[in-house]
Amino acid sequence: MPTGPIPDSHADLLEVRLLGQLATVDSGNRPQVNPVWFLWEDGHLLLSIKPETRKYRNLRGNPAVALSVLDPGNSFRYIELRGEAIDFELFTTLAFVNRLAHKYTGADFTGGVDGEERWKVTIRIDSWTSAGS
Numbered sequence: 001m002p003t004g005p006i007p008d009s010h011a012d013l014l015e016v017r018l019l020g021q022l023a024t025v026d027s028g029n030r031p032q033v034n035p036v037w038f039l040w041e042d043g044h045l046l047l048s049i050k051p052e053t054r055k056y057r058n059l060r061g062n063p064a065v066a067l068s069v070l071d072p073g074n075s076f077r078y079i080e081l082r083g084e085a086i087d088f089e090l091f092t093t094l095a096f097v098n099r100l101a102h103k104y105t106g107a108d109f110t111g112g113v114d115g116e117e118r119w120k121v122t123i124r125i126d127s128w129t130s131a132g133s
């Protein structure tokens with residue numbers, strides 16, 4: 001599995017409005033996959049996760065993750081990133097989730113209010129795979 005920077009040929013999949021499929025590992029060592037909004041910044045994935053979710057509990061118990069993104073125009077083209085959650089930053093405003101919402105909807109987030117706890121999770125990428133061109 002390659003390490004180092006992701007290939008330029010697949011960087012667009014991380015920049016555009018595509019959902020990622022996030023795999024985490026639960027306390028019984030079973031995988032769980034969820035669609036997620038994400039940002040790609042400085043070689044890291046950034047997520048917003050509510051503390052009552054299974055994926056939050058999974059990441060706190062085991063920081064290992066994988067995220068895949070499929071090109072909707074070519075099902076043979078994808079990128080998969082593997083790494084681990086290295087930072088959890090608590091937000092009680094919609095400031096960070098609004099950044100995600102702007103990528104995916106073009107507007108502020110309407111599914112929450114200030115005062116709700118959300119965690120900005122930073123994921124360091126250790127390796128990747130890709131296919132297609």
